[in-house]
């Protein structure tokens with residue numbers, strides 16, 4: 001497909017438990033999806049379902065146990081031997097923005113290093129820095145002279161987006177990007193991301209627990225449960241016509257303003273796991289991941 005930037009194919013990551021034990025957990029199990037130019041994809045699932053592991057595999061912070069990841073049709077672990085070249089185009093923003101900046105350097109120095117390490121010296125370096133800061137709604141005069149600890153979490157996350165803009169990245173992996181922001185700043189940062197994607201064709205893999213934010217921002221939704229991709233599709237289709245019992249449960253659990261919480265409605269992990277197992281058992285004649293309508297696929301059996 002011409003617009004495909006990234007392809008994740010049959011991706012698997014197992015972790016050994018304990019040093020001597022041969023026991024393994026399948027953190028990520030046979031996952032396949034694509035990221036297209038300008039697309040915002042949300043990756044949603046319970047804690048421990050494998051979301052961050054997928055992000056780390058794409059960012060080459062982990063090696064897959066099997067399966068492949070392609071960026072522009074090239075296997076990232078085989079053909080991009082020079083990681084720096086890869087990181088010019090594929091970048092990550094993690095939950096804790098404080099950990100992403102060297103605390104000893106002022107912001108202007110940090111941006112200088114980006115040019116030094118990734119872009120090379122450029123005559124209009126200062127102009128590019130100012131433009132990108134203005135684009136994320138920050139005042140360069142104020143920001144560039146600060147140390148990271150003098151800025152708020154929201155300001156640092158905006159800086160990370162500005163960094164991605166300067167580098168003109170193709171794919172941004174945003175793991176719980178806005179979880180530490182207050183509600184109004186969240187919407188600002190989300191709107192900013194959406195605007196950048198539309199204008200610059202940047203794609204974002206938006207990893208989140210928050211279904212409402214996922215609905216608000218994404219074109220495509222991926223739902224993970226216990227390392228498996230259980231439902232994938234155009235966001236409106238997944239939200240309006242959920243098929244997998246885990247997706248159904250997730251959507252039911254969104255608090256609804258105006259409706260009081262029904263105390264009798266419980267979402268215990270054991271109950272959900274049981275329901276999911278029953279679903280796989282009852283639909284085992286359907287093999288694996290099946291298209292239920294155009295742009296909407298569901299895992300019917302393991």
Ligand SMILES: Nc1ncnc2c1ncn2[C@@H]1O[C@H](COP(=O)(O)OP(=O)(O)OP(=O)(O)O)[C@@H](O)[C@H]1O
Pocket residue numbers: 015016025027045046047048049050051052053054209
């Ligand atoms: N380095 C590691 N060694 C061993 N197990 C790991 C390692 N990293 C992750 N895991 C395990 O893999 C599974 C998936 O973890 P992951 O961090 O991808 O989940 P997640 O969906 O991002 O969860 P959360 O929403 O809490 O961030 C978990 O069971 C976790 O304990």
Ligand SMILES: [Mg+2]
Pocket residue numbers: 051052053
């Ligand atoms: Mg995580």
